[in-house]
Amino acid sequence: MRHLLLILAVALLPLALPAQQMWPTTKVHDGGPSNNRLDIVILGDGYTAGQIPLFHTHVTNFINHLLGVTPYDRYPNWINIWRVDVESAQSGADHPAPCYSNPILVNTALNSKYCTGGTQRCVTADTAISLATAFLNVPEYDKVVVLVNDPEYGGCASTIATSTAVHSAANEVITHEMGHSVFSLADEYWSNGTTYTGGELAQVNVTNQDAASIAATQTKWHSWLGIENVNAFEGGRYYQFGIWRPRNQCKMRSLGQTFCPVCREKITETLWSKVIVPDAVTPSPPGPYGSGGAFSVTLPALGNGTLVAHWLLDGQEVSQGTTTTVGNQTTYSFVPGPFLAGSLGTSNLDLVIEDDTTYYRKASPWEPLSTLSWIVTDAAPDYAVQNPSFATVPTRRGELFTITDTVINGGATGGPPIRVGYYLSTDTNITTSDRLIGFRTIPSLAPGASSTATTPCRIPIDGLSTLFNYHVGVIVDDEGAAYEQNEADNVAEVPGLPALDLSNTLSPDALLVPYGSPQTISFVFDAGAAHAGEDFYIFPSATAPGAGTDFGVFVGTAPFTFDPLSFMVTDGTLGPPFFNGFQGQLDASGQTVATLFKPALPNPGAGTTLWFFALTTATNPSDGSVSVPILSTVPILFFF
Amino acid sequence: MSPKWMALTLGLGVFALLSVGMIEKNPASEARGATSATPWSFEIRGVEASPRGEGPPLLAFLLGVDEEGRPSLQRIFSARGVAPAFEEQPDYGRIYRWEILSASGRVLAEGRHFDLLARYTPALEGGCEKSLLGPHSLLLRTPWPQGADRIVLAIDDVRTDRKEAR
Numbered sequence: 072m073r074h075l076l077l078i079l080a081v082a083l084l085p086l087a088l089p090a091q092q093m094w095p096t097t098k099v100h101d102g103g104p105s106n107n108r109l110d111i112v113i114l115g116d117g118y119t120a121g122q123i124p125l126f127h128t129h130v131t132n133f134i135n136h137l138l139g140v141t142p143y144d145r146y147p148n149w150i151n152i153w154r155v156d157v158e159s160a161q162s163g164a165d166h167p168a169p170c171y172s173n174p175i176l177v178n179t180a181l182n183s184k185y186c187t188g189g190t191q192r193c194v195t196a197d198t199a200i201s202l203a204t205a206f207l208n209v210p211e212y213d214k215v216v217v218l219v220n221d222p223e224y225g226g227c228a229s230t231i232a233t234s235t236a237v238h239s240a241a242n243e244v245i246t247h248e249m250g251h252s253v254f255s256l257a258d259e260y261w262s263n264g265t266t267y268t269g270g271e272l273a274q275v276n277v278t279n280q281d282a283a284s285i286a287a288t289q290t291k292w293h294s295w296l297g298i299e300n301v302n303a304f305e306g307g308r309y310y311q312f313g314i315w316r317p318r319n320q321c322k323m324r325s326l327g328q329t330f331c332p333v334c335r336e337k338i339t340e341t342l343w344s345k346v347i348v349p350d351a352v353t354p355s356p357p358g359p360y361g362s363g364g365a366f367s368v369t370l371p372a373l374g375n376g377t378l379v380a381h382w383l384l385d386g387q388e389v390s391q392g393t394t395t396t397v398g399n400q401t402t403y404s405f406v407p408g409p410f411l412a413g414s415l416g417t418s419n420l421d422l423v424i425e426d427d428t429t430y431y432r433k434a435s436p437w438e439p440l441s442t443l444s445w446i447v448t449d450a451a452p453d454y455a456v457q458n459p460s461f462a463t464v465p466t467r468r469g470e471l472f473t474i475t476d477t478v479i480n481g482g483a484t485g486g487p488p489i490r491v492g493y494y495l496s497t498d499t500n501i502t503t504s505d506r507l508i509g510f511r512t513i514p515s516l517a518p519g520a521s522s523t524a525t526t527p528c529r530i531p532i533d534g535l536s537t538l539f540n541y542h543v544g545v546i547v548d549d550e551g552a553a554y555e556q557n558e559a560d561n562v563a564e565v566p567g568l569p570a571l572d573l574s575n576t577l578s579p580d581a582l583l584v585p586y587g588s589p590q591t592i593s594f595v596f597d598a599g600a601a602h603a604g605e606d607f608y609i610f611p612s613a614t615a616p617g618a619g620t621d622f623g624v625f626v627g628t629a630p631f632t633f634d635p636l637s638f639m640v641t642d643g644t645l646g647p648p649f650f651n652g653f654q655g656q657l658d659a660s661g662q663t664v665a666t667l668f669k670p671a672l673p674n675p676g677a678g679t680t681l682w683f684f685a686l687t688t689a690t691n692p693s694d695g696s697v698s699v700p701i702l703s704t705v706p707i708l709f710f711f
Numbered sequence: 712m713s714p715k716w717m718a719l720t721l722g723l724g725v726f727a728l729l730s731v732g733m734i735e736k737n738p739a740s741e742a743r744g745a746t747s748a749t750p751w752s753f754e755i756r757g758v759e760a761s762p763r764g765e766g767p768p769l770l771a772f773l774l775g776v777d778e779e780g781r782p783s784l785q786r787i788f789s790a791r792g793v794a795p796a797f798e799e800q801p802d803y804g805r806i807y808r809w810e811i812l813s814a815s816g817r818v819l820a821e822g823r824h825f826d827l828l829a830r831y832t833p834a835l836e837g838g839c840e841k842s843l844l845g846p847h848s849l850l851l852r853t854p855w856p857q858g859a860d861r862i863v864l865a866i867d868d869v870r871t872d873r874k875e876a877r
Binding site: 093188190198210226228251258323347 | 764765771773792800802826829837839842848850852
């Protein structure tokens, strides 16, 4: 009983998590992947459950406002905005003494209150609760904004920015405060009669120099002098004298104004700094790669204006390539192939991305990554698949069959070892997004050489539907190991696949597992595609002498080892990634010892975590598993 | 679902809970030292897991900082995600240097965190008042290396423009 209590106590531990800090969370503005964007989390406070729709309206209003402000309007996809629907027991925020003679205290999730530090309009949410809530709901947040459902004007910004969402000036206030907390901009207003006598200031939009000194020393906003009304106006950062600001008016001085060019440049620079790498680069530099494929870079899409792509071959611009915008991303592509044909050799291909904005007067806001370089060559392999056919034709779910095909290298050089993948598709467009059902590997093929083989494949047991007419295809170099002169001849359908029998009766050869002393089941996992959460329910089954025995595997979501004899789950020794071969042995008495061991297989994709559960028990047909005779040892392919 | 698979599923669930329970529930804070030259060391125990986020495991340390700038560990969270790059703001603040250590004292990871200590109170007509924070909180995020046992913090730098803040 003590053990049971211990287990129950341990089991209840996760329930002790602060459930009130997990809330419905929505990416209300999707600029792109969070690890390559500025992620702003908006929490609501003082919104009751019935007022969550009002919170949604406030958030929408703020986003519409922010993304209409220059330069956010040009770079909307440099930002993600998340909404966390925090519910409070009561509306509003605390209005405590000493600022209020009749204090009002309300129960809200983030404990927002006016009068922070004795200043009535300084409304703040509890920083610790807000940060915890932000992290637990959006772990990759960069900045936190709390909107308070209270009509009284107020705001405050430090680690987090808090503002009333109800007041008509709220959106402008938050935009201004983000100038501080996100972009390190100084206030540009002052108190009369004050004089600054200190040294140079760190913020970009204030200085202790007048215009002549800025020009002479080539510091601060010297490159903006005389442009867009930029000069040096005395007064800023709380001092009337001794500090200068770039333009007479700016959002960092007064609400309702635009950002001055210097602040606008700083925001632009910071937003670009969040896009630390392209969202995608294909292929990975430097190569060498054959000239027949497309070279491309994917970046967030601009809200207005253009990024210009300059493609240079050995230093000479040859094209601006093609530009394709899909959703929040733009891909810049170029296929150098035709003009290299017939002149075997290598060249340097450079891509220079230029943001032609007038918001930035330095070299490039994206300077560290503005140039990408590849080596391209016509001395490349060119694999092609020829005459694929079924050596044995599958007819049903789970059935083992074979495909015969020939791969020839028609290119000018040999290439790296490649894999030939066999795929089951729901249409005639065979791609690596289809389901891998088998593969073979080919060592480097010399120019003109070929490889012919017959390869075992298996129709999957799970995930098939009678709604589809299935097709089987071959893809040469499906892992993209070689960059070829021509990538268009790598795919071919295997003709003649009949309509599959998808009834629940398993193929007689579908569940063969090794048997003997000792033997190994080899599980080969698809390294190319992750299907986290997909049901996995293949139960290799065997009948051992003297006792029927199921030999099963089960996918869970945590690493562990399992002793099937004692039914004890013990500490996992696996570290991520959790991809394992699975070794099993059935002995003559029908007992089974299962061991999970460290992976020797590649990671199938970021974010995929697979834990395995091994089990042997006496056969129980009622669970849907099937006992079949052991015939031979075959590899079994699993897909995730 | 058959009794066997119900038992299997239950066993898996219990194991998942056990794996959480293996993380000890120790007192969260064990601050040592009182000067910026002395590091503070906190055991990584009682981690509260969030199911949100994508990417590698991430640790978050919620710290309270008192009037003297001494940190105390309030809570430790985990989720998946990429820790933000270090960003120092040109304003009054504090920089924490941190190291994640194994039980044997080996440094598994290290980094820095900037903590803004200025507070802006916006005025309706524009601009705002700047003041300095007293006791406050911060959240430090870091990748979660395997074998992490404790985090050691040191205040690496305190900016000195306090007198310019108002």
